[in-house]
Amino acid sequence: GRRISPDGLFAGSEEGFDTMRYSKPEVERIAHVAFKAAQGRGKHLTSVDKANVLETSQLWRDTMNRVAKEYPDVTLEHMYVDNAAMQLVRAPKKLDVLVTGNLFGDILSDEAAMLTGSIGMLASAALNEKKQGLFEPSHGSAPDIAGQNIANPLAQILSAAMMLRYSLDMPEAADKIENAVKRVLAKGYRTGDIWSEGCKKVTCSEMGDAVVAALQ
Template sequence: MKSYKITLLPGDGIGPEITNVTHNILDLISNKFDFKLNFKEMPFGGSAIESDGIPFPNKTLQECKNSDAVLLAAIGDPKYDQLPREKRPETGLLKLRSSLDLFANIRPVKIIPSLTKASSLKEEYVNKVDLVVVRELTSGIYFGEPKGRIKTESGVRAFNTMTYTSEEVKRIAEIAFKLAQQRNQKVCSVDKANVLDVSQLWREETILVSNNFKGIDLTHQYVDNAAMQLVRNPSQFDVILTSNLFGDILSDIAAMLTGSIGMLPSASLTKDGPGVFEPVHGSAPDIAGKDIANPIAMILSAAMMLKIAFNEIDAGNFLENAINELLTEGYRTPDLMSSGKGKQVGCKQMGELLVEKLK
């Protein structure tokens, strides 16, 4: 029997709730498809600050490195905002990405027919949406040096540096083009090349990479226009390729096309080593413990893990189809309720209904 090792990072806020639901579902799926999943839960984010004094302990890093995949729920809580930056949960997340060299963040955004009315846009604008945001994840302004704050005669000056090398652009561009080959043969590279030197390099290197993918239609948009186009005509996009900062913003805009950020999974990948699979949403501490969180994004992240990390394609597809069936039957967590329509359920019950569907 095939066996896979998963490091589980429940994190903070609603993280433990959606992790419990997802863990139960993965146990069922693995039994059904005759493979074994070995889970090791580790502290990360705020929970690690409480237990170890830092957001990303070395023991958690080593466990991640020794696993076949990492399944992360969510991290963060306002109560940690007053800590020094190096001790905040978000710093642990950045360290996780850099330590595992998770340079490619893949965020699929596909409308589920039964949820078109839940979108903040009119149904006719979203009913054909099927796109993927490919975001560079380990460089750009979040990691660039120098950064910091200094005192000047006119007050405090803060600064961050957006930086990319040719190789960093090339390797993420290749991911986007290869993905487009499996989809609708279109890549839209998003930058700010009319203003930023770093974006000019981004565009130049992306064009060079495109020469190796003759069948792919490459277009370019400035980031402000791309944000507008995502709410004006989102179905024009197939694969969106962009940098760390721009991808962070655009993927959250794209998330709302589906009706809720609680619906979107993601995968953060490297060339050699375990990937991290996590929902796009945050820890939502304001609703933690109320049993109203939407677990679907994390469950769909688990489905991505099954397919990408373990090549358990049938198991992943089976899980995704079961979710679609459940939503088609009208079951909704509070974030998906539109005009009072649907059968409202909580986080735990949504998981229980899915377990019944999967049996």
């Protein structure tokens, strides 16, 4: 919100303020989703917070530790958000599943997207506790390039793979789609956002057709 500061060094000046609030049931819900996701991958979960500064993060960390006892097969690691931002650049392969709040997640997800070379490569899913969700590229729509057949379709295609894996319990089908994308990229096909010298520049539809052809 905004108000005129009633006291302090800047009394009488306009100030803005926000309140971050998390309840234990809210954190428990996302914790279970994260632990289950980790069980289906490398069984390693990194919880990102700022527990050395924020009371909400201290609640977050305490709750994660409690829920972790229900998932003894998953290794839980805690990491401060500033360190997590650095580790995503320094050693991204040491991280697998990350769980964090909305603010930190909004920032870290875009940083992680660029590890793939383009935000057009990053699939996303917004899931509830019943594994129902919305699956879409993390970048949303791109009205500035609509109708030009130049968008990168891989994030949308990989979002469909996430739907198969996390909502429909069809991991084999998800693997087929993800492997098809890998094969197409290995052949050097690139849309404009990820193109570089020596690669074959293709349109959105050509990339989609190539992925379909690579499905096995």
